[in-house]
Amino acid sequence: MREPGRPVLIQGGMGVGVSGWRLARAVAVTGQLGVVSGTALDVTLARRLQRGDPGGHLRRALARFPVPDVAERVLGRYYVPGGIGPGVSFRPVPRLGLRANHARDELAVVANFAEVFLAKEGHDGPVGVNYLEKIQLATPAAAYGAMLAGADYVLVGAGIPAEIPRLLDELAEHRPARISVTVAGADGHAIGIDPVRLLGHRPAPLARPRLLAIVSSHVLAAYLARSPVTRPDGFVIESPVAGGHSAPPRGRMTLGPSGEPVYGPRDEADTAKVAALGLPFWLAGGYGTPGGLERAWAAGADGIQVGSAFALCRESGLDPALRRRLRRQAASGTLRVRNDPRASPTGFPFKVAEVAGTLSEQEVYEARPRLCDLGYLRTPYEKPDGGIGYRCPAEPVDVYVRKGRPAEEAQGRQCLCNGLLAAIGLGRHRAGGYDEPPLLTLGQDAGFLDGLPDDHRAADVVARILQGATPHSGAPEVPQGRDLGPWPQP
Template sequence: MTDQPTATDQPETRPHVPELPRVIQGGMGIAVSDWRLARTVCLHGGLGVVSGTGIDTVLLRRLQDGDPGGEVRRALAVFPNPALAQACLERYFRPEGRAPGEAYARLPMPTAERYRDAWEMTLLGAFVEVTLAREGHDRPVGLNLLTKLQLHTLPALYGAMLAGVGTVIMGAGIPRDIPGILDSFAAGRPASLRVDVRGGEGLTLTLDPADFDLRPDPLVRPAFYPIVSSHVLAGVLARKASGPVQGFIVEGPTAGGHNAPPRGPLTLDDRGQPVYGERDEVDLPAMRALGLPFWLAGGCGTPGALRDALAAGAAGIQVGTLFAFAQESGLRADLKADVLTRAQAGSLDVFTDPLASPTGFPFKVVTLPGTLSQPEVYAARERVCDLGYLREAYRTDSGRVGWRCPAEPVAAYESKGGAAADTPGRKCLCNALMADAGYAQVQRGGRTEPGLLTSGDGLGALRDWTPGYGAADVLRVLHG
């Protein structure tokens, strides 16, 4: 295991900016971009990125499945608060794993007043993921987070920084506050994040390392690369973020996962997909004029795309789809095999669904039997909200902060002031993406949560790849 950052007498708030990679591996889904994939990418010269989304639940489910290789326990053994790590093991580790059909134990869903359990496990989960991804090499490791998951942002960032994360990448929102948070944590100070609250004043959450019996030592400040879909947003973040930004991921609407909505009035094509036009194209000369490095993302999984990006002044590309289906990724083996088989047959389809995500952002969905992409599977699933990552905060009539999600049971959503018209077509991405990575919850009645696969529009290019290919193969081909 590589050495952890060493505290110094003077705070080190200036980010460590290593040689810029030409290829950044996308931070995909829940545990798809896991430590194994990120570590392999780093070992072969790219920037490997772990996903921090839902990392608290991922940690607990790995432990409940017996931690077969012992990797989680090995990383927890070097967490700087041994008592916290040991308490987690005593509560969740099952040496023999779960019994067939047994549900995973759940964490209480965090709220504005009660989030200690989620924060402790997020701290541990982010630390474990980055620690394992850093083993055996000295290259930087990245962390990807969704800006909209505000309740979990602070502990995910601090846990990753404790493990020596080198780069933080964030999209699905405007992460204006993140640079200042990184500066504060790097200087050994508490950090605060403003949480959006619909219908009223926001709330401020603060993480003080001392509250978790962690010494507030200075840490290495990671580079920060927000994901943007326009040069205008990039310019705003470069000038008005709470601290310095070191570069940008410029993501087009062909990228997998969440997409930025089209600019202007929403228009749908004959399939019901948002229509993107010239206003959604990024002005690359304007990006160059900002004077910061940037990487192009979305449909960039070819050597030609890398050459074109470099010629346009980019530092390189970010690639998701090819890495998602590589043998080292955390995606379930049966899903990989099904998609790669269909790719050979030319029978794959990706639909940009304007309704699937509770966030309201368009979300790329792979049409695949047995998943929530199928109307009959979606209709048969009983609505339940037991993870709650994509809930929105809102002000109740009494002035308190409540939490709701348009993918939860409709009656519950309406009782919280939500409109029933916002619920049709909304899918529980939290449970579905856990299922994609092999951590499907068993709900009451023995029903196992179905998955919902996301991918970029270039999924059909997988027909050129032999099943069983690895991340090293991807990098070799991209670099020509």
């Protein structure tokens, strides 16, 4: 039986800054789970501070950081009163890497603290943070910052988050914590953080957030649930139509006439087998309607995760002009979202929304100089001399080839890091007047717009789904406030 207090609706942690603190807060105040995207929060904080921190929200959050000296150092490096002038490039932030970098860790911890603090400010609804397992180099410091702000949930996808339960346990006690890092050609590498060294003292233990693993198959869910060491507190089961990255089809990838991966019965998660694991789960990807919620309940799920409807709401972090264009195209039925098998440097298929003037257009893509100056999706590799290098198939092709990989791997790759930052109005201005073009992602099912008002709010999405669903004998009671009591474990 479903335990009271679990959210029925989880707002997806989308993109870079699309699921920002404003959106997560708007969902959390309804009693459902608001989620901030934890991807690249270090660079988004640094750039917003350089824009002058309009409204003073970030400075208000940093004033509550438990160690003022740490927050002051971040402000001193990046805050520009009144903002940088037009055409001025942003000051760069330290890039992710295996070598220890104290300033990088401070920025990551402070940035994640600020985002979660603002999402939780002034209410008692639940707030979570979403991380990509593939960005392993960022996870320990980022998760610690979110936990310092009292994150109630951590959601992790795009990989196998087997080491995250232990990481959260150790960070809650402020113990040095590490996770393994995948390095091509070598084993035994890890990245971590020492909280006491970073803060200068050992605070009282933190509340350990619940971990929801985002997976696409019952096989991976069963693998994670098999042991207390790897077991999360629940699952989000994503279908291939969900926005952003999706798992590749099982077996050899086959492309259809449109050039998109073809998914078959083997790629459908068996929800009965997931339910048999005894852990709560939510369904995502094409469930963002009252009927979708009813289907999820009928399958034994606790509820659903919804992304695209929130990505297009008023509180979304998307650039307002781009959001309105996406909304109009989706409402008129003219928006195409392709599951591009090559766009992402990760090798995972990635949903690209086709909007004029964005990287979805071939001429815009070809006009962009290839470079990798942010590096969140770089792959560490062992060089012939035994040192560690970093490569990305979206960097210049000749550079990528010199690092030991074939040129074919770089074909069609796009810089998600810069494109997604541009989509939230934080694109980089480069010498010569070149501005980074945006890259937009959305789910492939636009049925979520039916019944929503124009320029809808996050609360409209919650109300439409929860009030429109028809309860049945197995339907859970919808929580209206904070309840983070214990969940039974299998």
